[in-house]
Amino acid sequence: MDDARRRLPGGWVLIEDDRIAGVGSGEPPATPVDRRLDARGKVVLPGLVNTHHHLPQTLTRNVPRVQEAPLFRWLVELYEVWRGTDAEAVEVAARVGLGELLLTGCTTSTDHLYLFPRGHERLIDAEIGAARDLGIRFHPTRGSMSRGQSQGGLPPDDVVQAEDVILADSRRLIREYHDPRPRAMTRIALAPCSPFSVTDDLMRRTADLAREHGVRLHTHLAETKDEEDYCQATYGCRPVEFLRRLGWLGSDVWLAHCVHLSAEEIRLFAETGTSVAHCPSSNLRLGSGVSPVREMLDAGVPVGLGVDGSASNDSSNMLAEARQALLAHRSGREPSQWLTAEDVLWAATRGGARCLGRDELGSLEPGKAADLVLIDTRRLSYAGAGSDPLAALVFSPWPEPVDTVIVNGRVLVEGGQLAGVDVPRLVAHAESASAALLDAALRTSGIDYRQKGVRS
Ligand SMILES: [Zn+2]
Numbered sequence: 001m002d003d004a005r006r007r008l009p010g011g012w013v014l015i016e017d018d019r020i021a022g023v024g025s026g027e028p029p030a031t032p033v034d035r036r037l038d039a040r041g042k043v044v045l046p047g048l049v050n051t052h053h054h055l056p057q058t059l060t061r062n063v064p065r066v067q068e069a070p071l072f073r074w075l076v077e078l079y080e081v082w083r084g085t086d087a088e089a090v091e092v093a094a095r096v097g098l099g100e101l102l103l104t105g106c107t108t109s110t111d112h113l114y115l116f117p118r119g120h121e122r123l124i125d126a127e128i129g130a131a132r133d134l135g136i137r138f139h140p141t142r143g144s145m146s147r148g149q150s151q152g153g154l155p156p157d158d159v160v161q162a163e164d165v166i167l168a169d170s171r172r173l174i175r176e177y178h179d180p181r182p183r184a185m186t187r188i189a190l191a192p193c194s195p196f197s198v199t200d201d202l203m204r205r206t207a208d209l210a211r212e213h214g215v216r217l218h219t220h221l222a223e224t225k226d227e228e229d230y231c232q233a234t235y236g237c238r239p240v241e242f243l244r245r246l247g248w249l250g251s252d253v254w255l256a257h258c259v260h261l262s263a264e265e266i267r268l269f270a271e272t273g274t275s276v277a278h279c280p281s282s283n284l285r286l287g288s289g290v291s292p293v294r295e296m297l298d299a300g301v302p303v304g305l306g307v308d309g310s311a312s313n314d315s316s317n318m319l320a321e322a323r324q325a326l327l328a329h330r331s332g333r334e335p336s337q338w339l340t341a342e343d344v345l346w347a348a349t350r351g352g353a354r355c356l357g358r359d360e361l362g363s364l365e366p367g368k369a370a371d372l373v374l375i376d377t378r379r380l381s382y383a384g385a386g387s388d389p390l391a392a393l394v395f396s397p398w399p400e401p402v403d404t405v406i407v408n409g410r411v412l413v414e415g416g417q418l419a420g421v422d423v424p425r426l427v428a429h430a431e432s433a434s435a436a437l438l439d440a441a442l443r444t445s446g447i448d449y450r451q452k453g454v455r456s
Pocket residue numbers: 052053054112220256308309
């Protein structure tokens with residue numbers, strides 16, 4: 001994933017502390033080393049970068065009531081469940097989602113947490129704790145909702161926050177956790193949720209705050225036709241124009257989804273350096289559509305991959321997401337417009353690094369962060385794919401974990417196992433936290449989310 005997208009058959013990688021010190025092919029250098037990992041028979045990739053997630057949603061996967069719901073109904077229903085969340089639930093959910101990401105080759109993930117029930121303001125602190133424990137590189141975003149139903153927004157009034165509270169907590173998180181240094185393990189970004197859940201004033205003030213502190217901006221945009229209609233009715237313009245007027249296009253902004261874009265809007269993204277987190281599984285799951293990724297890449301818009309929240313994917317599998325991206329774009333298009341395995345791997349590595357403003361991630365080159373993934377191709381799912389083992393990682397379904405994951409020079413996954421994690425115990429904890437959320441929703445709303453809902 002260097003600029004020439006070179007492959008090095010029979011290659012080696014030398015790691016020194018948290019950095020890649022050398023990359024080459026043929027005999028490795030005679031440098032004395034502390035540890036040698038045998039990568040024969042394996043593909044070695046730069047660590048994958050996940051550019052959009054809602055980790056707390058791992059506790060509300062495939063909830064029967066919203067299995068057939070499109071975005072707006074899905075959200076309105078699930079706010080009733082998510083309002084029962086607390087720091088303990090977020091922490092276990094983050095361990096599950098980040099663990100899955102690591103096992104599927106992801107070494108850097110972002111998260112977008114925007115629903116803070118009253119009295120539970122330290123939820124991002126809880127997920128940072130989980131990420132640090134696991135050792136994954138983490139970019140949590142301070143999400144926010146301030147436009148409740150009484151102000152014409154989608155969320156109920158009691159799950160939105162006052163704008164001064166949001167901005168004060170954003171400042172606190174930047175102060176406590178944001179690390180601007182190269183190869184930082186934790187960086188904060190600011191992320192008002194969407195045009196239908198915040199005010200334009202909060203968007204503006206958030207952008208000012210982010211630029212004052214040199215942190216990045218993130219939000220959902222142009223995800224559905226419903227959102228487009230909402231923007232036309234509320235702001236008198238399309239979603240991209242809404243952002244443009246607020247000073248929200250720029251190289252410090254990455255946007256989730258961007259399914260419904262015009263050619264002119266794509267050109268505007270390219271011109272301003274705005275990047276996009278592409279989440280094909282979620283877009284297909286919610287019937288939102290397929291984002292014009294080919295057109296964006298051709299126009300020079302940086303595109304990364306995101307698994308999106310686990311209530312609309314319903315997994316945190318980065319390799320599965322790469323395959324989904326490869327396939328989603330082929331339906332009904334000319335072959336010359338299809339994404340290739342190389343395009344998708346670029347998005348999952350370099351494209352994601354561009355979204356997050358991390359030049360030191362996403363490729364195997366001297367000086368880059370030591371984030372690597374090793375995948376053994378001597379498995380049933382790859383048998384017969386030896387003519388192009390790299391493309392096989394995207395074309396062939398991948399039900400098993402990757403073999404080895406190294407983040408910042410530390411081995412976090414070995415032999416397909418998460419180091420230091422008691423997985424059965426974590427699963428049991430997540431299941432009980434998930435059941436507690438659905439039980440609480442039944443008590444407070446009278447709705448049984450375990451029953452199938454209507455299709456509308
Ligand atoms: Zn999202």
